[in-house]
Amino acid sequence: MGTEQIISMKNVCKSYKMGTERLSVLKNIDFSVDKGEFTAILGPSGSGKSTLMNIIGCMDTLDNGTYALNGIPIHQTKEKELTSIRNHEIGFIFQNYHLIPTYTVMQNIIMPLLMRGHDRKSAETDCREIIDMLGLSERIQHKPSELSGGQRQRVAIARALCSKPSLLLADEPTGALDQSSGTEVLRLFTKLHEMGNTIVMITHDMNVAKWAQRTVRIVDGEMFEDKTN
Amino acid sequence: MRFSEILNLVRLNLIQNKFKVLLTSIGVIVGAATIVCVIAIGRGGKADVAEQFRNLNAGALDISYEQSKEKSGFSFGGSVPSSKSGDTAMPMSDRPDFSGGDFPSIGGGSIPDFSSSRSSNSSSGDRSSRSGGSGFFSEFGGGFSGLFGGSSDKKNTENITLSTDDMDDIYSSVPGLSESTITYTTKQDIYGGNIEETESYTVAGTLSDYADLSNLSMMFGDYLSDADNENKSKVCVLGYNASKNIFGSAEEAYDNIVYIDDRPYSVTGVLAEQGTVESGISADEAIFIPYATGIKYLTGSDISPTITVIAEDVNNIETVTENVKTVLAASYPNAEFTISDAGSKMEAANKSNKTLTLMLIAMASIVFIIGGIGIMNVLFVSVKERTQEIGILKAIGGSRKDILLEFMMEACCISLIGGIIGVLISFMISPVLSGLNIRMEMSATGALIALCFSLVTGTVFGFYPAWKASKLVPVEALSSE
Numbered sequence: 001m002g003t004e005q006i007i008s009m010k011n012v013c014k015s016y017k018m019g020t021e022r023l024s025v026l027k028n029i030d031f032s033v034d035k036g037e038f039t040a041i042l043g044p045s046g047s048g049k050s051t052l053m054n055i056i057g058c059m060d061t062l063d064n065g066t067y068a069l070n071g072i073p074i075h076q077t078k079e080k081e082l083t084s085i086r087n088h089e090i091g092f093i094f095q096n097y098h099l100i101p102t103y104t105v106m107q108n109i110i111m112p113l114l115m116r117g118h119d120r121k122s123a124e125t126d127c128r129e130i131i132d133m134l135g136l137s138e139r140i141q142h143k144p145s146e147l148s149g150g151q152r153q154r155v156a157i158a159r160a161l162c163s164k165p166s167l168l169l170a171d172e173p174t175g176a177l178d179q180s181s182g183t184e185v186l187r188l189f190t191k192l193h194e195m196g197n198t199i200v201m202i203t204h205d206m207n208v209a210k211w212a213q214r215t216v217r218i219v220d221g222e223m224f225e226d227k228t229n
Numbered sequence: 230m231r232f233s234e235i236l237n238l239v240r241l242n243l244i245q246n247k248f249k250v251l252l253t254s255i256g257v258i259v260g261a262a263t264i265v266c267v268i269a270i271g272r273g274g275k276a277d278v279a280e281q282f283r284n285l286n287a288g289a290l291d292i293s294y295e296q297s298k299e300k301s302g303f304s305f306g307g308s309v310p311s312s313k314s315g316d317t318a319m320p321m322s323d324r325p326d327f328s329g330g331d332f333p334s335i336g337g338g339s340i341p342d343f344s345s346s347r348s349s350n351s352s353s354g355d356r357s358s359r360s361g362g363s364g365f366f367s368e369f370g371g372g373f374s375g376l377f378g379g380s381s382d383k384k385n386t387e388n389i390t391l392s393t394d395d396m397d398d399i400y401s402s403v404p405g406l407s408e409s410t411i412t413y414t415t416k417q418d419i420y421g422g423n424i425e426e427t428e429s430y431t432v433a434g435t436l437s438d439y440a441d442l443s444n445l446s447m448m449f450g451d452y453l454s455d456a457d458n459e460n461k462s463k464v465c466v467l468g469y470n471a472s473k474n475i476f477g478s479a480e481e482a483y484d485n486i487v488y489i490d491d492r493p494y495s496v497t498g499v500l501a502e503q504g505t506v507e508s509g510i511s512a513d514e515a516i517f518i519p520y521a522t523g524i525k526y527l528t529g530s531d532i533s534p535t536i537t538v539i540a541e542d543v544n545n546i547e548t549v550t551e552n553v554k555t556v557l558a559a560s561y562p563n564a565e566f567t568i569s570d571a572g573s574k575m576e577a578a579n580k581s582n583k584t585l586t587l588m589l590i591a592m593a594s595i596v597f598i599i600g601g602i603g604i605m606n607v608l609f610v611s612v613k614e615r616t617q618e619i620g621i622l623k624a625i626g627g628s629r630k631d632i633l634l635e636f637m638m639e640a641c642c643i644s645l646i647g648g649i650i651g652v653l654i655s656f657m658i659s660p661v662l663s664g665l666n667i668r669m670e671m672s673a674t675g676a677l678i679a680l681c682f683s684l685v686t687g688t689v690f691g692f693y694p695a696w697k698a699s700k701l702v703p704v705e706a707l708s709s710e
């Protein structure tokens with residue numbers, strides 16, 4: 001128990017072509033996350049955090065190395081299956097929420113379930129509990145534009161949670177929030193962690209990283225420090 | 230993703246952009262309205278033709294004779310207007326004008342001259358004199374052909390008056406005929422009823438079966454009977470408009486007296502309104518009298534009747550035409566008769582109608598293509614605008630198929646909405662067009678076709694942008710601003 005690996009990356013490299021030169025963004029990353037861990041990836045701007053997260057989230061391909069998510073060899077998997085893996089295994093939380101502006105809060109939250117083929121009624125019932133927990137029950141018929149930043153981020157968290165993913169991925173979840181709503185979100189993360197969720201959070205802020213159980217540093221595409229808080 | 234949920238997303242997006250949807254679909258709106266109108270006009274035209282020719286039987290052959298004005302042999306066989314060989318297909322332009330001339334329907338393209346000069350022709354008007362004349366003329370004609378060396382050069386210089394005997398002759402000799410009748414028309418001065426001064430009307434001498442043959446229906450009374458003809462009774466049947474003009478109403482006209490050439494005729498019947506007809510006697514304006522009565526009191530032999538025979542089988546019309554020619558040639562070897570069949574007239578009319586419809590359809594298609602390109606354009610912009618949304622959908626597990634379907638359905642809905650609006654508009658403007666004297670027959674089929682066209686437009690032109698959207702790479706789509 002407790003040693004089941006959700007993320008297992010070995011020797012992962014990623015580079016971008018910049019004209020004739022190659023810009024190496026991730027250099028031989030070895031990274032693993034156990035089930036139930038709350039990990040922070042800390043690094044300065046441009047260090048390759050988002051690139052790493054896109055790879056973890058099965059949204060981007062890697063040039064070299066291996067990556068297994070829940071034992072699935074992602075580096076060998078086709079886009080069609082990756083779509084399904086994103087839907088089932090990963091809950092995304094973005095810095096700028098990435099809610100769909102034309103949909104209501106409820107519609108946004110149930111989207112991952114609808115994509116799985118659930119019908120509206122059962123999807124709404126399934127999400128009820130999470131919506132209540134995040135204190136959004138009053139807001140479900142509102143449009144994202146009618147909510148505060150903190151509320152929007154909670155909607156995004158609800159959307160990520162309702163599909164009951166094996167991994168929650170958060171890229172700068174507090175980046176667009178003020179101190180108090182940021183703290184609120186982080187407190188929520190702690191609670192979700194206590195409930196047994198596996199969380200990987202990306203941040204450039206030491207103080208935010210402190211909330212995590214474990215912090216990994218990334219500088220210039222190299223992961224060089226790994227300490228447990 | 231369930232299809233119903235995709236449709237729901239489409240609904241949410243469209244509601245959010247009502248105005249844009251409307252603007253996008255304008256091309257399709259115009260296209261659909263055009264299609265509905267085009268089909269309605271096409272059907273209207275067809276109905277028009279059917280109506281205009283409804284007094285004609287498809288198997289009807291009109292046989293008439295036109296005397297050539299040229300008395301001398303200066304013009305050879307091929308020249309106008311005497312030679313009309315093989316004249317089964319009649320041009321549309323041949324619209325008898327009843328205001329000036331007084332002819333029953335004649336098929337020939339040339340305009341015969343039957344002005345007052347005909348009174349100077351043979352006057353006794355019975356058959357014996359005609360056959361005598363015929364003998365004389367055939368001799369003359371023989372000399373003619375000897376002179377010019379071409380037996381087929383029929384000059385129509387003889388004065389021939391077709392008669393009931395010719396009709397009987399044709400009817401008994403030509404196989405495959407179901408009916409026959411003979412008519413002539415003449416212009417006569419009329420008074421009676423509300424008419425203060427005499428007015429000129431077309432008076433048609435007909436047999437009892439004319440009404441049936443021309444599909445005429447009665448409003449009051451009965452059509453002329455055989456007895457009327459045998460007794461040369463001074464009775465008449467009025468066309469609907471004629472009865473209204475002379476007596477104010479059809480009811481008033483019935484059983485009243487009309488004076489034709491100063492002799493009183495009792496009105497034994499009034500026809501129901503027939504509408505305008507393309508060919509034959511314009512029944513609404515005419516006065517019908519028994520054939521023999523007219524000859525006795527009005528015209529003498531100074532008539533150029535039309536014999537109408539009905540072929541039992543329309544497909545045999547060509548054989549029947551040839552046989553009629555043969556029978557007539559036996560009696561009048563040097564005359565060329567004008568034989569026109571109703572079927573080919575209708576065909577010609579329908580053909581020109583079809584051409585028009587095709588042209589209009591081509592026009593509508595162009596409108597649809599332009600409308601489709603409009604939709605495609607807007608969808609491309611929409612895909613650009615919503616790249617991030619597509620990225621989000623992909624990030625949370627939206628498949629390529631889901632995204633393709635959503636955008637396709639959006640295009641289809643926009644075009645379907647456009648189609649529906651277009652159809653509604655077409656039904657609204659159809660009274661206006663009808664007011665402009667464009668005959669339109671609106672139909673559910675037309676509306677359905679327009680909707681199908683709209684849908685196809687949406688699908689065809691929506692596919693490419695939708696496909697583009699579905700192909701977006703998730704990370705790139707997501708990071709786009």
Ligand SMILES: Nc1ncnc2c1ncn2[C@@H]1O[C@H](COP(=O)(O)OP(=O)(O)OP(=O)(O)O)[C@@H](O)[C@H]1O
Nearest residue numbers: 016017025043044045046047048049050051052204
């Ligand atoms: N699509 C791309 N094409 C080329 N270069 C890219 C692309 N995406 C990222 N990069 C480069 O890779 C490097 C790492 O970018 P990344 O977004 O991962 O940084 P980050 O750590 O998330 O920074 P921040 O904290 O500012 O978000 C940057 O130098 C960036 O310019």
Ligand SMILES: [Mg+2]
Nearest residue numbers: 049050051171
């Ligand atoms: Mg980043």
